Amino acid sequence: MTETLALEARALTRVLPGPVPVTLVENATFAVRRGEMVAVTGPSGSGKSSLLYLLGLLDAPSAGQIWIEGSDVGGLSSDAQARLRLGRLGFVFQFHFLLEEFDVLANVMLPMRKLGRHRPAEMRARAEAILADFGLADQMRKYPGQLSGGQRQRVAVARALANDPAIVLADEPTGNLDSQNAHAMFDIFTRLAHEQNRALVVVTHEHDLAALADRRLQMSDGRVATT
């Protein structure tokens, strides 16, 4: 019996239309299993972010397919795609991207409240558990503006995990962190893949971090090559 792949790109292509069409991603084909961490590397402007936006259903491909947990998501309505993002995908941007008006705990609880699957007390307990796991137990009542960059990025990852997604996508999550914080962040990602059995796709241009991944996808000019 073959295991269902968490995430699959099949001949994925994204071209920006215009007088001079710009090809962001060209014919990308690869798969990611649960329990596996894949690093995407490549020079600036090679299309790493563009690929991740496609995988995260934030952008629509010009051609090709994305399969999430065994089904093609191309034909889904935008509402259905939003539900997938909410329940099955977690996205971490390069900048922390927290809501400034909500404290740390509230930020992590946002996706849970949107999903509405659990009772408030359960949501809260779960958010506290994730934050504690990331060493943020005593920061939960602070607002994003009162945290360090590394702490904020950990909160952003905690929020991406709020609804227990099968797939976590991170676009240069360590781009703004010093090397110590960056390594701590990658330790977390490794645990998410290996201990929590999630599929991780992490964009980074730092080779020592990419080396920690199970596999590496090398991008150049929108094309993906496996190394």
Next chain:
Amino acid sequence: MPLELDIALSHLLRRRRQTAISVLGVALGVGFFIGIASMMQGFQRYFIEKVIDVQPHIIVKDEFRAPALQPALLAYGEGAVEVFGLKPRDEVRGIRGGRAILASLREMPGLRVAPTHTAQALLRYGVKDVSVTVNGIEPALERRVTNLEKALIRGALDDLYTAGNGVILGIGVAQKAGVTVGDTLSVISPQGVVLKMKVVGIFSSGIVSMDNFEAYVLLKKAQILHNQPNVINRIRIRLDDIEQAETFARRLESRFGYRTESWQEASRNVLGIFVIQNGIMYSTVGAILIVACFGIFNVISTVVFEKARDIAILKSMGFAEADIRRVFIIEGLIAGLVGSVFGWLLGYAIVEFLASLRFPIEGFVRGEGFFLYRTSWHYAIGAAVATASAVFAAWLPARRAARLNPVDIVRGL
């Protein structure tokens, strides 16, 4: 608290001053609506209440609405005949067959009738001349068609019977002529008849056109005064159901042929002014609300612009377009509802302030200060319109927010 409400509040609290200003705009709109509506409707209701109290609901007149069809037109109905310069016939003999019409009206259920003779005359007291409309009435019957008796501030209707030549004057007429109860004055008709009459009563109906221009005498005296013995030229009717006045008047007119006016038609000038008044009121309040809506549109547009990054986060997190739209619509809703509540307080304060003012007014009606109509309907309508407008104002920026493409925003940073 629902998530979208939570986010909406966080946005509004961030732009406190702008939010407060747009809420204030809504409050002003609602408050002024309540104040003006209470004043105008109060006045209009008072006027109508008075009119249907002291005036008959329907009057059959000895006039025709259109000139009689001319023989030439009858003969060549289809042809190119037109007759100019025709006047509707003047009935010098009053309502023909008036007794028969009265009799058949008395047969009808739901109404009471009284015959009258109404015509112009001049009151002369010393050197003062005052022109009045003299109504010749039968007090016992008049009592059944109007509540004139209630408006009497001196004397009684029956005094017309006891005094040989009694007249009851409107308070404005009495003041203009400088007479009071007990004085004797001359009443002069266009036909040249002069009667010495004694003032036996004074009424104050509150309706200026009546109080300043009407006098009541016995039907017999009016007929003598105008040299039209036994003539009646008005039939006054009171209905049990005031709503029927217009349709009933039309029925009577087509049956008897005489011009038959409902109270609405008789007061058409004033009712027409009411329509204009209401139009001005609604435009004023509408203008305030439009300004308030611009305010709301402005805050929410600013928030959408400022919070583009948050919108991208929420969308990437799994918020659907409708969820984003809801956040900003809720912001409009909050501004509308909070503004309405403050508007209620303001409106209440305005109405109570107007109510506290005391000053003589004399327009269509006479009074001491504003006539105010207090009803929770004004509060409900004001809040409903304001809230609907606020939601409408929020709609456009909300739709723009919902359509924002998160990738464009993230790339733009």
